[in-house]
Amino acid sequence: MQEFEYVAPTTLEDAVRLMAEKGSRAKALAGGTDILVQLRGGRFQIDRLVDVKKIPELNELTCSEAGGLTLGAAVPCYQVYEDPTIQRLYPGVVDSAFLIGGIQIQGRATVGGNLCNAAPSGDTIPSLIVQGATCIVAGPNGRRNIPVEEFCAGPGRNVLQEGELLVALHMPPPEPTFGASFLRFIPRNEMDIAIANVAASVLLDDSKQHIVSARIAIGSVAPTPVFVKQAGDLLAGKEANEASIEEAAEAAKGAATPINDMRGTIAQRIHLVGVLTKRTLRTAISRAREG
Amino acid sequence: MADMIHVRTNINDTDVDFLCESRQSLLEVLRDVLGMTGSKEGCNDGNCGACTVILDGRIVDSCCVLGVESQGKTILTIEGMASPEGLHPLQQAFLEEAALQCGICTPGFLIAAKSLLDREPNADEARIRHWLAGNLCRCTGYDKIIRAVLKAEDMIANGANTGSATGTTAGGAQASGDVYND
Numbered sequence: 001m002q003e004f005e006y007v008a009p010t011t012l013e014d015a016v017r018l019m020a021e022k023g024s025r026a027k028a029l030a031g032g033t034d035i036l037v038q039l040r041g042g043r044f045q046i047d048r049l050v051d052v053k054k055i056p057e058l059n060e061l062t063c064s065e066a067g068g069l070t071l072g073a074a075v076p077c078y079q080v081y082e083d084p085t086i087q088r089l090y091p092g093v094v095d096s097a098f099l100i101g102g103i104q105i106q107g108r109a110t111v112g113g114n115l116c117n118a119a120p121s122g123d124t125i126p127s128l129i130v131q132g133a134t135c136i137v138a139g140p141n142g143r144r145n146i147p148v149e150e151f152c153a154g155p156g157r158n159v160l161q162e163g164e165l166l167v168a169l170h171m172p173p174p175e176p177t178f179g180a181s182f183l184r185f186i187p188r189n190e191m192d193i194a195i196a197n198v199a200a201s202v203l204l205d206d207s208k209q210h211i212v213s214a215r216i217a218i219g220s221v222a223p224t225p226v227f228v229k230q231a232g233d234l235l236a237g238k239e240a241n242e243a244s245i246e247e248a249a250e251a252a253k254g255a256a257t258p259i260n261d262m263r264g265t266i267a268q269r270i271h272l273v274g275v276l277t278k279r280t281l282r283t284a285i286s287r288a289r290e291g
Numbered sequence: 292m293a294d295m296i297h298v299r300t301n302i303n304d305t306d307v308d309f310l311c312e313s314r315q316s317l318l319e320v321l322r323d324v325l326g327m328t329g330s331k332e333g334c335n336d337g338n339c340g341a342c343t344v345i346l347d348g349r350i351v352d353s354c355c356v357l358g359v360e361s362q363g364k365t366i367l368t369i370e371g372m373a374s375p376e377g378l379h380p381l382q383q384a385f386l387e388e389a390a391l392q393c394g395i396c397t398p399g400f401l402i403a404a405k406s407l408l409d410r411e412p413n414a415d416e417a418r419i420r421h422w423l424a425g426n427l428c429r430c431t432g433y434d435k436i437i438r439a440v441l442k443a444e445d446m447i448a449n450g451a452n453t454g455s456a457t458g459t460t461a462g463g464a465q466a467s468g469d470v471y472n473d
Contacts, residue, residue, distance in 0.1 A: 001314040003313075003314055004313060006313035006357065006359050032355050032360075033337050033352075036316070036354075036357065049357075053360075101337070102340065102424045102425020102426070103350055103406075104337070104343055104350045104403070104425045105337060105352070107346070107349035107350055108351050108356070189424070190424030
């Protein structure tokens, strides 16, 4: 692996300064399961690696009915899916965190890192989008918030400027009639990169028969994960039934612009978006009714 | 030559000091600096699990951890799995069930399986297969490995000695044990 300086600051201010000093020649290290492999493979050259795991704000994990979920960017996946409150309030996020890599990867890899890595197939990103997550970012010019659907800029690229760090993700508290779900398709049973993945969330009315609003996000079918606003908007005011679900699935398929590659074909990926949209919507509705 | 960094850690119940470069992985430190060659390099990119060690109570791929990140941590490697009294029941079961052929993946499978049985001594076959999905074997077809882990569960339930190094109990992570089951 290339040579670099390793630093492990204990405050956010120090981390931002250490990042900013080196500009594009600095990278953040959280779980390391992507960045260390990329450095070894020579994807980019850096002078400094900033380990962010000793910064308190990036280790925050708070979840409550009143405050929602604040998930520090350095919190590994297992802490997310083993948390009983997150399991109860954010099962869609748990769906994603539980699917990333194997147990070894989940012991290190973070949801924040998965987002920053900005892979088109990143398994947590559609889930974050349908939860309406906000990215809390710190940089040389202070803090700013970015809606998660605007965070990825292209394969492996995000909107962070030089010196900026993802601090945490915040998700609003779920309403009692809110439900979300995530699914991906892979040829193996475990440990693979999605050929397509989909997350869906719905908010039902008090009768739990009609959809108030819905969000659908699709992955592995475009340069970034895509928030398909029009597919969710179609469902607003509709009855929560198979006809509505079918209509939303068609809209989601229309938003997929995949490529052919060794993992799958364009036709297969578009078909999968339809299937997975229907399945995630059914689960989201059922979770909303249970909630 | 790059600057060397001093790191103090605990490996297999022994405090260890070493010098390494910032770019060296924990796997490279174990094998090349400390001469502990039980952990294997397979893919070197977090896919195969041959380099699995227990770091503060959680299994990780040591190829995806920097050596400098192990400062102040507790590590269990395959070298700490057997006790002075004999093999760990998993090691014995792997021998009896012929759960290895070339053996490169075996240390990783043993460490990963130990981590599961320490938490969930009655894990069923589906759970074992799921837990070991991050370990690849290109020889056995996995069935013998799964049979060996199930056999080790029986051996442990019947009182077999599991007195290996305590790397798994440090860090408090093991104690919670409430692993999410789907």
